[in-house]
Amino acid sequence: MTALPLTLPKVLAIDDSVLIHRLLQVRLQHEQIQLFGATSADVGIKMARELRPDVVLLDIELDLKNQGMDGFGVLQVFKADPDLQEVSVIFISATATMEERVRALDMGASDFVAKPFEIVELQARVRSALRVQHLVKMLAQKAQVDGLTGLWNRTYFDRRLTQEVGEAIRHNRSLSLVMCDVDGFKKLNDERGHPFGDKVLERLSRILQTGRGSDIACRYGGEEFGIILPNTVGSEAIEVADRYRRAIEQEIWPSVPGMVITASFGVADVFVLPGTPTIEDFISTADAALYRAKVNGRNRVEAAVAMHLPG
């Protein structure tokens, strides 16, 4: 989860001249990129929304003939779109004056290349933009990943759960939440030391990542985890949670022969909640079920009551 996708970075060239596209195809063919091309502002914006490119090479004098949207207009659209505002934009132009170059950079373009291209310079500027983009992505992801376990962190959990609750309500789709807490973790820490406690959290996190691809496992805090299960009704979520529970129980701890570590689970289906649920309601409902799992003897899965009992 911490590694970035292994696909080649995408570069989108938006220029109204086929001559420039052919040239870029040849001149960037040895770079480790996927190159895409659009010959108008409209198509370029549409492709950018679909492809989510890392870098855009953008001609300033787009569509001279129809007096349509120019490169500045396209950049403005990108900057107003949350999905595209982080894209590195390299302006290319045959005529740009110093004022235009400054304007482009002030509007958020990351670099500028003059046409005709000095090939080595073009390649270097594309590579440089990709390096910056890679770091931006890494930082953005790092800020959402828990350092110890590699799971998504609390910040991400809150944001994603808000998003998923919204989607579930809008599209009338099912959604479940599983809260999980390691049994007797404080005692473990006290008796075996914190390094061992950390190891337990790491291993359990790995188990929580072995579920279905759509499950979103997060470290909620301390020894508590939250797993978001989109498109999953409560009864399925109970099964998923029970699989995790058994896997944790069966885990072998070579440094402490014979030791069994367990966890308790609370499950809530978003449709158990009355009205328009907030994520706080959702979390506390799952937490209440988790609390009952603890009270009823630990190493158990409990579901929010209304799911099974009418009223």
Next chain:
Amino acid sequence: MRLSNDQTTLRSEFADDPDMVGIVALFIHELPQRLAAMHVAIAAADHDQLRMLAHQLKGAAGGYGFPKLGEAAALVDQAVRAGNDDNVIRSRVGMLAAIAARIRP
């Protein structure tokens, strides 16, 4: 004008670059059509079209290893943009054509 009397042939600066051979040949092959399109645009007084054609050549010719062609196209672009009269524009397109005529694969 000295340039228009210069009959020496022009070859792409990238004629020996194996990566470039294909698109340079295509560029040379299409050049007469681009010039013809410019003449059509002049005849139709379609200055936007003429400017676009000149502007594209200006931006690309150097990349294909023909900087002189790019400079000549820039003069056409400039003349159209400045609203020069047709004689000036025609003469500049003529200079551009003269350079294009010297280009050999």
